[in-house]
Amino acid sequence: MSTIVLIPARMASTRLPDKPLADIAGRPMIVHVAERARAADLGRVVVATDTEEVAAAVRGHGFEAAMTRADHPSGSDRIHEALQALDPDGAVDVVVNVQGDLPTIEPATIRAVFAPLADSAVDIATLGVEIVREEEKTNPNVVKIVGSPLSETRLKALYFTRATAPWGDGPLYHHIGLYAYRRAALERFVALPSSALERRERLEQLRALEAGMRIDAEIVRSVPLGVDTPEDLERARRVLEQR
Template identity: 80%
Template sequence: MSTLILIPARMASTRLPGKPLADIAGVPMIVHVARRAAHAGLGRVVVATDTESVAEAVRAHGFEAVMTRVGHESGSDRIFEALATLDPGRKVETIVNVQGDLPTIDPDIINAALRPFADATVDIATLGIEIVRDEEKTNPNVVKIVGSPLSETRLRALYFTRATAPWGEGPLYHHIGLYAYRRSALERFVALKPSPLERREKLEQLRALEAGMRIDAEIVQSAPFGVDTPDDLERARTLLST
């Protein structure tokens, strides 16, 4: 299938303003993400941004960038606009949304997100990892996947929650917010209005589940490190300077 990797990037982060252009080992963070996405070998990689300076930095390092409008409420909306601009002929079948604040992401993780599409009934594919630290099981910032096991490495998602779930003995899974969409699923998703559970949990993916769309999660062994705070940025600099 024809695959397009899109990396949404905006400068208006509340906790770390300007983070796409934050210097890490002499290179803007967004360029590190683009490089790792390219190493996944899935196809075309494009950064979708509403800021010209981000686009210029990306292009200066040999990658593509596309301008999108300011004011998108989510990365999904931004990548949908970018898709329409980049592929008016509708040749792309699969879109992978890689967050722009994952400068150390393993390219194999990006590949893993496409594995659930071996089942033609899957609309959206994502990733999860087993939670091993007790404090993360009760942390509302660690989103949990409640799912039905399909194999040792895959769940069919039934719900996503900030609560500690499911109840009882057994593993809990942390949702990794990297998504792959079939084109028709992305088109349907962005046309939907925010749903009641989405508003309550503040989790966009619940909109798809409430609309009857199927989301499967591939279970991986390592989670990508996201940069959200100045401390995270310093850690990324340490990791990528060695």
């Protein structure tokens, strides 16, 4: 399958202004993400952004950038616009969406999201990690996957929630918001209206489940560091400056 890796990046972060351009070990954060996506060796890597400064920084480090509108409600909408511009003839089969604020993500973690698409019944693939810290089990900022186990490393997603679920004995899984879409699934998803559960939980992947689309989650070993605050940025700097 022909694959493209798209990294949405926007400047309008309230908690960490100009986040994609934040310096980490001498390079902008978005460049670190692009480097890790390239190391995953899945296919062409492009940063989709609404800001010329981000595009210039990306291109200055040897990566591609695609300009998109500034009014997209989500990263999925942004990568869809970029895909249409980059591949108007429809040659790409799979679109991998890597968040632009994961500068320490391991290339193997990015590659792992591709695995569930080996099953032709899967529309969208994503990632999960077993929760080991008790406080995360009740933290609404830690999104949980409720799913049917297909193997030791894969779940068929039934629901995503900010609540503590499922109830009873057994593992809980933290959802990592990295996705691999079949092209047709991405096009269908962005055309769907916002759904009731999506609005209630503030989780856009529920729109796909409510529409009957299948999402499988590959279980990996660790949660990549997402940079949302100045404190997160300092943690990322400490990690990457040691490498």
